[in-house]
Amino acid sequence: MPDTLKVQKLEAPRGTKVHGYLHIMDRPSGKHEIPITLINGKRDGPTLVINGGEHGSEYNGPAGAIALMKKLRPEDISGKVIIVPMVNTLAFESKWMHGNPIDYRDLTGHYVEEVPRGGSGHPKVTYYLTSTFYREVLKQADYRINLHGGDIEEDLMTGTMYRQSGDAEKDRFNLSLCRAFGWEWIRESRPRPSSNPMKFPLSVGTEAGGMGRCQSDIVEEVIRGCVNVMKKLGMVEGEPVIPPKAYTYQPYHLYAEHGGFFISNVRAGDLVKEGQVLGIIKDLFGETLEEIKVPTDGVIHMVTSPSIWEGDVVYEIGKDIKEIV
Numbered sequence: 001m002p003d004t005l006k007v008q009k010l011e012a013p014r015g016t017k018v019h020g021y022l023h024i025m026d027r028p029s030g031k032h033e034i035p036i037t038l039i040n041g042k043r044d045g046p047t048l049v050i051n052g053g054e055h056g057s058e059y060n061g062p063a064g065a066i067a068l069m070k071k072l073r074p075e076d077i078s079g080k081v082i083i084v085p086m087v088n089t090l091a092f093e094s095k096w097m098h099g100n101p102i103d104y105r106d107l108t109g110h111y112v113e114e115v116p117r118g119g120s121g122h123p124k125v126t127y128y129l130t131s132t133f134y135r136e137v138l139k140q141a142d143y144r145i146n147l148h149g150g151d152i153e154e155d156l157m158t159g160t161m162y163r164q165s166g167d168a169e170k171d172r173f174n175l176s177l178c179r180a181f182g183w184e185w186i187r188e189s190r191p192r193p194s195s196n197p198m199k200f201p202l203s204v205g206t207e208a209g210g211m212g213r214c215q216s217d218i219v220e221e222v223i224r225g226c227v228n229v230m231k232k233l234g235m236v237e238g239e240p241v242i243p244p245k246a247y248t249y250q251p252y253h254l255y256a257e258h259g260g261f262f263i264s265n266v267r268a269g270d271l272v273k274e275g276q277v278l279g280i281i282k283d284l285f286g287e288t289l290e291e292i293k294v295p296t297d298g299v300i301h302m303v304t305s306p307s308i309w310e311g312d313v314v315y316e317i318g319k320d321i322k323e324i325v
């Protein structure tokens, strides 16, 4: 493993921390660059990326990452840490949900190694962003903490998440990292067949608060969770401080059959029973168009906002809840 941690022209020799910018692309009025911090620990260990803000209107994760940029000291760390608190700065600047106001793409679904060529239309800033972030940052990492939360319109249950790979041993370890983060709820997605050859670091995702708010108590939990994962990975001294029990669940969505005004009877984190009416959709004359019933026992992972188009997601539900120790 090389001694110096390097991202583009930014270099952190062993035992140092440097702040700078990751250059993404040239924009019409100047450079598009995003803040990045490199922390090269005094001792050997894995390379961890902590990023927030793939979605720019989710705030508790980025606030935690910014605090970690200040807090983490190279002399306490075994390994290397790269922190990018707000990947999608264009969305952040514009209070934009999910995508960004330039090319409208949600970058989580647009990771590429090469920026696609051809055609006119919107600029391809999201592709430049994902390809640069992947090539310069994610590719050199062993592990990643990917800090998300609810966007401005989402009431979301706080917890961690990971996607299973199908490799049982790897998945067990990934779950143990989520468990180490220290939140009680762990969203467990099934393996997804993918033709994408890109190799991503083993990742702990977070869903930290929502509805466009940044709350100091949740930010503190994000900071503690990241340090817990670093403890689990042997990157800092000590054992993770976690609650005695946690619960895993499988996510699925409920979709609106009608457009209209959506009113929810439940909040994120509520436990629900099969057949329960979670909410209603009315037209703007007050007539009920639809009652939304939940088809399984479960927990409310996400509730969206009142303005609903036909086919919109109204809830994300967690089913098959299992207690783990």
Ligand SMILES: [Zn+2]
Binding pocket: 054, 055, 058, 148, 149, 151
């Ligand atoms: Zn997100």
